[in-house]
Amino acid sequence: MIPIARPLLGKEEIDAVTEVLSSGMIAQGPKVEEFELAFSEYTGCEYAAAVNSGTAALHIALLAHDIGKEDEVITSPFTFIATANSILYTGAKPVFADIEPDTYNIDPEKIKEKINSKTKAIMPVHLYGQSADMKAIMEIAEDYKLVVIEDACQAHGAECLGKKAGSFGTGAFSFYPTKNMTTSEGGIITTSDREIAEKSKMIRAHGSRVRYLHEMLGFNLRMTDIAAAIGLAQLEKLDGFNASRQKNAAMLSEGLKSISGIVPATTRKGYTHVFHQYTIRAQNRDKLADFLKEKGIGTGVHYPIPIHKQPYYMELGYKDSLPISDKAAEEVLSLPVHPALSRDDVLKVIKEVKEFYASA
Numbered sequence: 269m270i271p272i273a274r275p276l277l278g279k280e281e282i283d284a285v286t287e288v289l290s291s292g293m294i295a296q297g298p299k300v301e302e303f304e305l306a307f308s309e310y311t312g313c314e315y316a317a318a319v320n321s322g323t324a325a326l327h328i329a330l331l332a333h334d335i336g337k338e339d340e341v342i343t344s345p346f347t348f349i350a351t352a353n354s355i356l357y358t359g360a361k362p363v364f365a366d367i368e369p370d371t372y373n374i375d376p377e378k379i380k381e382k383i384n385s386k387t388k389a390i391m392p393v394h395l396y397g398q399s400a401d402m403k404a405i406m407e408i409a410e411d412y413k414l415v416v417i418e419d420a421c422q423a424h425g426a427e428c429l430g431k432k433a434g435s436f437g438t439g440a441f442s443f444y445p446t447k448n449m450t451t452s453e454g455g456i457i458t459t460s461d462r463e464i465a466e467k468s469k470m471i472r473a474h475g476s477r478v479r480y481l482h483e484m485l486g487f488n489l490r491m492t493d494i495a496a497a498i499g500l501a502q503l504e505k506l507d508g509f510n511a512s513r514q515k516n517a518a519m520l521s522e523g524l525k526s527i528s529g530i531v532p533a534t535t536r537k538g539y540t541h542v543f544h545q546y547t548i549r550a551q552n553r554d555k556l557a558d559f560l561k562e563k564g565i566g567t568g569v570h571y572p573i574p575i576h577k578q579p580y581y582m583e584l585g586y587k588d589s590l591p592i593s594d595k596a597a598e599e600v601l602s603l604p605v606h607p608a609l610s611r612d613d614v615l616k617v618i619k620e621v622k623e624f625y626a627s628a
């Protein structure tokens with residue numbers, strides 16, 4: 269079976285974890301601080317605050333910017349549920365703007381249509397490892413005085429016009445095992461704003477910077493030194509992982525381009541796509557997925573139901589018409605692209621997709 273995702277963990281990660289376990293200091297400690305420094309440097313930000321999930325990173329980033337009740341945050345409906353849920357946790361309202369049909373990222377023009385006096389922030393998602401149009405989004409944010417929180421949970425190392433995802437506004441990354449790098453569970457907030465960094469670190473630890481002095485309401489959302497040690501080893505390998513993803517993606521695009529019935533993944537000019545997913549539009553999507561499964565190839569639908577159509581959001585009264593997201597949800601299919609694939613694996617994926625459309 270060729271899986272849709274697989275983390276690559278080696279001796280470096282095992283040794284790093286063993287070192288932490290042997291030290292006896294296994295909660296948040298020096299490794300977390302080391303990881304924060306390394307990750308902030310990687311993204312070109314001045315600060316980072318490590319936490320225990322990408323969801324926590326999004327939630328904390330919103331709270332650090334004082335977003336809450338009565339506020340609206342404009343985001344994409346075509347993403348993992350955590351994006352919008354993090355907004356709900358704060359008491360604010362997620363407002364959905366439709367996506368671009370080629371990149372599946374939030375459409376800046378549609379963002380503008382949703383801005384009103386309650387709008388406080390924009391939360392673009394860098395879906396599948398390709399940055400949203402941050403040039404246009406930062407211009408809108410400046411014009412309307414809005415905060416930008418980037419959901420960079422799929423975009424470790426991605427770039428937009430030479431600048432890293434997560435360094436435009438306040439960034440939020442996930443280190444879940446399927447992501448481009450992992451810490452097992454984990455996440456991080458990136459920023460060059462000292463106050464946001466400090467607040468984020470307080471919110472993750474019960475609102476305190478000095479032990480047993482609590483200046484605000486916080487949570488326990490800390491990362492452990494065990495996770496940070498894995499993260500440090502993975503960060504060393506991240507550029508190599510991304511290069512493998514890009515190579516696999518290039519092979520897929522070349523191999524799939526002549527098949528009528530599918531639209532291969534596209535990379536926008538001037539962007540560095542890190543292919544968290546390699547996602548095509550496919551005619552007979554579900555049949556293709558079943559066919560590939562029979563041939564031993566795992567695929568994924570990211571995502572089958574846009575957030576405004578999720579049962580819980582319908583209950584909240586969402587009735588948006590977001591046709592580009594709705595159509596994408598019916599047509600997209602992610603093919604294996606991760607760095608654990610061999611060249612033969614990628615060739616097999618191409619061969620079987622061709623086979624499906626030849627016999628369809």
Ligand SMILES: *Cc1c(COP(=O)(O)O)cnc(C)c1O
Nearest residue numbers: 321322323348350351421442444
């Ligand atoms: C993975 C992911 C998250 C959530 O990260 P967790 O670490 O699983 O909490 C949020 N947004 C997007 C787009 C993601 O892919």
